Amino acid sequence: MERFVLSFAGDCTFGYTITPEGSGGNFPSIVGTDYSYPLANVAQYFLNDDYTLVNLECCLTYYTPTEEEMESMGLATKRFRFKGLPAYAQILSCSGVEFASCCNNHSLDFGWTGWSNTLSALADVGVGYAGYGKTWVATTESGLTIGVAAYSFYVTEANLRSTISSLREQGAEVVIISLHGGTEGSYSPTENQIRNSRLAIDCGADIVFGHHTHTLLPVEYYGDGVIYYGLGNFSFAGNTYPSDMDSAILQQEILRAQDGTISLGALTMIPCSMSSITTQNNYQPTPYQTSDEGYDRALSKLLGLYAGDDLYVSYRDDD
Secondary structure: OEEEEEEEEEEEEOOEEEEOOEEEOOHHHHHOOOOOOOOOOOHHHHHOOOEEEEEEOOEEOOOOOOHHHHHHOOOOOOOOEEEEOHHHHHHHHOOOOOEEEOOOOOOOOOHHHHHHHHHHHHHHOOOEEEEOOEOEEEEOOOOOEEEEEEEEOOOOHHHHHHHHHHHHHOOOOEEEEEEEOOOOOOOOOOHHHHHHHHHHHHOOOOEEEEEOOOOEOOEEEEOOEEEEOOEOEEEEOOOOOOOOOEEEEEEEEEEEOOOOOEEEEEEEEEEEEOOOOOOOOOOOOEEOOOOOHHHHHHHHHHOOOOOOOOOOOOOOOOO
16 A cells, blocks of 8 residues: 655735735745745645645736736726735745645736736746646656646536546546635635535545635545635735634545555644744744644634634625
8 A cells, every 4th residue: 555645735825915005014024035934834744745735825926917907807996916926936846835726816916917927937946736727737756646626716517527537537646626715704614615615526526625715614524535625824925913823734645555546544634823923924834732722723623613703804705
């Protein structure tokens, strides 16, 4: 029996926030050119696994859309738009992250050119990506072939079946569907999230990797697969003082039998804080100690046992 480990973490937003009123955020001033800084306290997990996936919740580009683009894509009035330097792709590559999902409600914050620039920045440092029709198939150094497709809010059965079939034909032993959706601030998946996630498993996916709510959501074993409904924020420059600092890394064991059959093994949950300090978000996710109050709280969210109130997110309709 061969054993592989895949790691998953939530929203990574590198750079600063552009709003209709101006710009804000101090990520560049804290990180500077030390691209190992943001993931320094978690890189040990990513460098020692077989493959790591995150959700990239920003554009990596110098591009500024024209007024016509802003108007046609609804960007001029969008409450928050996230932008970082193309060089920030190195934050992922130098810390052992091999894949970034680029299909979410901030992937097009700087138009299709900004999105294309983001993909180029990732490709330049060897980080894979998927979204808006682009899928990804890669073989790890240890020999496991992974296929990924990414969707934002809307999926159809026909598209899922076709895409998953294509990934299998390209040799994917493990198929992952990255699914952006849900209600921001909620600690429970919506009916739509549940339906779409289970549909992905029914159509042949092994893992559904969810994100968008900025909160940790439960893990569900369904059929022959597993659904991570939401992994919350990770290295997230979109909020300097978030009301919920809980985050997590999920490490999924993949087993390959002698006849080549693939199955899911154990799932290891690593509760984290978004920040290495408690006074504010310094964009450096850090594992909780088992003695920390946050450890049990974050774990309860992943296990579906959390009884706290949902967060109030005032920009929910726009973000």
